[in-house]
Amino acid sequence: MTNPNLSINIAGIKLKNPVMLASGTCGYGEQYSELMDLDELGAVITKTITLHPQLGNAPPRTVETPSGMLNAIGLQNVGIEQFLYDTFPKLKKLTYAPVIVSIGGKTVQEYINLTEILNNVKEIAAIEVNISCPNIKMKNGCMFAQDAKSTHEVTKKVSSLAKHPVIVKLSPNVTDIGEIAKAAEEGGADVISLVNTFSGMLIDIDSRRPKLANVTGGLSGPAIKPLALKLVWEAANSVKIPVIGMGGIMNYQDALEYMIAGASAVVIGTANFIDPQTYKKVIKGIEQYMKKYKVKNLSSLIGSLR
Ligand SMILES: Cc1cc2nc3c(=O)[nH]c(=O)nc-3n(C[C@H](O)[C@H](O)[C@H](O)COP(=O)(O)O)c2cc1C
Incomplete structure (x- = not known):
């Protein structure tokens, strides 16, 4: 059999293979460039960027769990201005891989402002609208992604303005994911991505204090698969x-x-902390599987559950 075709076009985002790095687990991509060949990836998704720089939460803000980790980083990031001035140009020099920029905000207006700023940057493959960070809440204590109406509203505002394809990132901490997914679709999202982390906590029984300074955080890793x-x-x-x-x-x-x-594509997050070469093994493994089962194109695999 000739080599299988791993490339995929997702709503205009051209990927040479379906494997990407998850937002927040590889910095802005550039910190990881010594450990990975970023060019081999389908795409890199940056750490979520906000309108203004954020220091994030106080430490401890990560802790290991059985088969996973909890984090409460709190969207520490340099802010959009510094990101576009310094980080993004560095990353673009390092790799040909498409770069998807993740954005986050506390109000719809912040998402609008970020979208308008990113409209001026041609080299971005897509924006991922992070409305599902468990460490960042709206005024009512919920995430946008926990409410169909808010999901629809923010998606509609961003999608109607954005010059790039819009990926809306959803939360697993909901009662009906289908309803939220549909709200994003009806709001004009080109793609949805999921899941962000599951809300969780751990307690140190000697001190009877939470293991995260933020008390709660987001669970990721094999425990959630x-x-x-x-x-x-x-x-x-x-x-x-x-x-x-x-x-x-x-x-x-x-x-x-x-x-x-x-x-249609997959994203590797917590595994990067254990083995930054995971992406390589995943790409190779998918290719070998396709050869074994004589699958010529990825598209015939997607949603093929019998
Ligand atoms: C330390 C850490 C930081 C993260 N930061 C972000 C972030 O800034 N934006 C975001 O959308 N998701 C963030 N995530 C969530 C991941 O992108 C991913 O959705 C989640 O971890 C599930 O995938 P995984 O089990 O492969 O890690 C973060 C996850 C971890 C572990």
Whole structure:
């Protein structure tokens, strides 16, 4: 069999393979360039950028859990101005891989402002609208992604303005993921991605204090994979737009499960902290699987659950 075709076009985002790095788990990409060949990736998704620089939460803000980790970084980032002046040009010099810029805000207006600023930057492959960070809440204590109306509102505002394809990143901390996925689709999202982290906490029994200074944080890693996989499958069955799947992907088998469940591409997060070469093994493994089962194009794999 000739070499299988791993390339995929997701709502105009051309990827040479379906494997990307998750927002927040590889800095802005450039910190990881010594450990990875970024050019080999389908795309790099940057740490979420906000309108103004943010210091994030007080430490400790990461802690290991059985088969995963909790984090409460609190969207520490340099802010959009510094990002565009310094970080993004450095990253673009380092790699040909498409760069997807993740944006976050506390109000709809902040998302609008960020979208307008990014409209001036041609070299961006897409924007990922992070409305699902468990460490950043709206005034009512919820994330945008926990409410269908708010999801629709922010998606509509961003999508109607954006010159780049819009990916809306959803939260697993909801009662009906299909409803939220549809709200994003109806708001004009080109793509949805999920899952962000699951809200969680841990307690140190000697001090009887929470292990995270923020008390609660977001759980990621292999512990969440079956939960996240089900949500991706449900979301993919609720919308017609492409879905990007993530949550606990550690190897090519995990990635294939997501694709068979309906994800057009997959994202590697927590695994980067254990083995930054995971992406390489996942790409190779998908290719070998396609050869073994004589799958010529990725598209015939996506949503092929029997
Ligand atoms: C330390 C850490 C920081 C993260 N920061 C962000 C972020 O800035 N923006 C975002 O959308 N997701 C962020 N995430 C969530 C990941 O992008 C991903 O959605 C989640 O971890 C699930 O994938 P995984 O189990 O493969 O890590 C972060 C996750 C971790 C572990």
